[in-house]
């Protein structure tokens with residue numbers, strides 16, 4: 001039997017309606033609508049599409065958004081000046097600097113310049129540190145989206161073997177931190193799983209992958225995961241977005257659907273959830289800025 005399709009697009013739509021209701025409730029309490037500043041630097045076509053989709057999703061949820069564009073050849077200082085302006089703007093709850101940035105820009109300096117309580121991507125070291133010790137403020141949107149797919153599709157992660165292919169700061173590392181975490185009041189999304197991160201230097205890759213109850217692929221190689229690398233009945237989450245022969249494909253080969261019990265499609269799986277979780281984080285930022293959410297929570 002082919003794998004059950006984990007329809008991220010449908011779940012993203014459901015969650016966006018829920019978020020719109022939460023935004024309306026927030027405004028009904030007398031608060032101003034949440035606001036997101038989106039920063040787009042240069043001419044990467046895909047980045048332009050993602051930012052446009054993020055702003056459309058904001059609009060539909062009742063979140064205000066503003067687009068700031070800088071030219072491809074801008075300097076780090078120009079971008080840092082813009083971030084400082086947005087940090088100081090009381091209408092702005094969240095700042096999204098779309099990645100990747102042009103090569104002359106010091107990406108890490110830009111990430112660190114964003115105020116941690118406006119860092120709705122969850123990339124600032126303060127937010128990464130909080131996630132690491134189990135008192136997160138904002139979870140990075142892609143792994144947060146994966147966690148929501150697993151939870152809302154009823155896929156229990158407690159005690160499961162999870163293999164994560166890829167060790168990026170945006171996907172692999174935060175994904176591991178979320179799924180290994182013991183759930184607590186401060187961190188209800190904790191997955192209680194046994195997590196293995198695999199990467200280009202990992203030995204016995206296929207054997208490791210074949211032990212996984214849940215396999216999360218985020219290495220950016222089209223169709224890297226082949227059927228013989230997967231344990232029969234495993235759950236497969238495909239975070240890859242690659243272009244192959246003019247089509248968008250994931251890191252997982254289509255034949256894996258014959259082996260797996262459930263699998264996210266590409267497109268229409270994790271991608272739409274990434275955008276949805278940005279809305280959730282922006283609402284959370286607005287709650288923080290209106291004094292509704294605790295800034296600090298203790299480890300339990």
Ligand SMILES: Nc1nc2c(c(=O)[nH]1)N[C@@H](CN(C=O)c1ccc(C(=O)N[C@@H](CCC(=O)O)C(=O)O)cc1)CN2
Pocket residue numbers: 049050096097098099100121141142170241248266267268269270271272274275
């Ligand atoms: N500042 C950030 N930059 C980047 C992030 C991020 O979370 N924050 N993630 C990615 C890009 N990304 C969001 O920004 C993103 C990628 C893909 C999708 C998506 O919906 N993809 C579609 C398929 C692709 C397409 O049709 O063009 C899908 O999977 O269905 C959404 C968001 C890197 N940069």
Ligand SMILES: [Mg+2]
Pocket residue numbers: 142170
């Ligand atoms: Mg990302």
